[in-house]
Amino acid sequence: MTAPRPGFFLTFEGADGSGKSTQAKILAEALQAQGRDVVLTREPGGSKGAEEIRALLVEGDPARWSAYTEILLFTAARRDHLERTILPALARGAVVISDRFADSTRVYQGAARADLRPLVDRLHELMIGVEPDLTLVFDLDPETGLQRGLARRSGEDRFEDLGGGFQAQLRAGYQALLSDYPDRCIPVDGTGSIEAVTKRVQAAIAGHLP
Numbered sequence: 259m260t261a262p263r264p265g266f267f268l269t270f271e272g273a274d275g276s277g278k279s280t281q282a283k284i285l286a287e288a289l290q291a292q293g294r295d296v297v298l299t300r301e302p303g304g305s306k307g308a309e310e311i312r313a314l315l316v317e318g319d320p321a322r323w324s325a326y327t328e329i330l331l332f333t334a335a336r337r338d339h340l341e342r343t344i345l346p347a348l349a350r351g352a353v354v355i356s357d358r359f360a361d362s363t364r365v366y367q368g369a370a371r372a373d374l375r376p377l378v379d380r381l382h383e384l385m386i387g388v389e390p391d392l393t394l395v396f397d398l399d400p401e402t403g404l405q406r407g408l409a410r411r412s413g414e415d416r417f418e419d420l421g422g423g424f425q426a427q428l429r430a431g432y433q434a435l436l437s438d439y440p441d442r443c444i445p446v447d448g449t450g451s452i453e454a455v456t457k458r459v460q461a462a463i464a465g466h467l468p
């Protein structure tokens with residue numbers, strides 16, 4: 259469901275280290291320089307409560323939570339993010355750029371446990387019920403992405419710690435997402451320099467923003 263709203267909801271998706279955060283920041287600054295009202299946000303997180311839940315999710319032992327608890331925590335964080343940050347910004351007509359949203363749960367938790375995907379979709383429908391207007395899906399080979407991601411040493415590597423096999427599954431999951439939601443998902447090649455990727459992002463959003 260995409261409720262009518264004056265703003266524009268853009269999400270960046272892709273595996274860890276694929277360049278989402280870097281490009282989201284560059285795009286937000288470029289749109290702000292055009293005089294637009296832009297809210298740059300991220301998941302898990304993006305509101306005070308959701309940032310507190312984030313720490314529970316991204317730090318510590320990869321086996322810290324069961325798959326079920328993890329889905330509930332991501333959804334709880336998303337509900338708070340939606341209520342406090344995303345919907346108010348869209349209501350006043352802002353462009354909201356979120357570094358990850360519900361597609362991450364579909365792909366990550368669906369990659370870890372394919373049998374839980376129907377549960378992810380039902381919970382989304384019950385508790386979130388909002389889809390982005392446009393989603394850029396960054397694609398990068400898992401090795402390069404993992405090296406870029408771990409080079410950051412952010413201390414938030416619980417998901418990166420799941421290893422290369424998991425990263426390859428994620429890539430397949432994002433390919434499937436592109437065919438499941440062709441109307442709102444656009445692939446972006448994440449290889450090459452930051453400047454080269456920025457040009458691809460600009461080409462991908464051209465004509466979509468109101």
Ligand code: ADP
Nearest residue numbers: 274275276277278279280406407410450451452
């Ligand atoms: P993500 O948000 O998808 O995890 P980031 O944007 O944080 O990815 O990028 C991961 C790391 O790779 C960061 O240290 C970032 O500076 C670096 N990086 C981003 N884009 C590129 C690029 N095109 N080439 C080389 N390094 C990059």
Ligand code: TYD
Nearest residue numbers: 273274275301302316332358362363366417
């Ligand atoms: P993020 O900080 O965006 O990681 P990165 O910058 O490395 O891409 O997200 C933290 C981790 O949480 C990341 O590995 C993806 C994972 N994640 C899920 O598994 N499910 C979700 O619903 C979300 C939003 C993130």
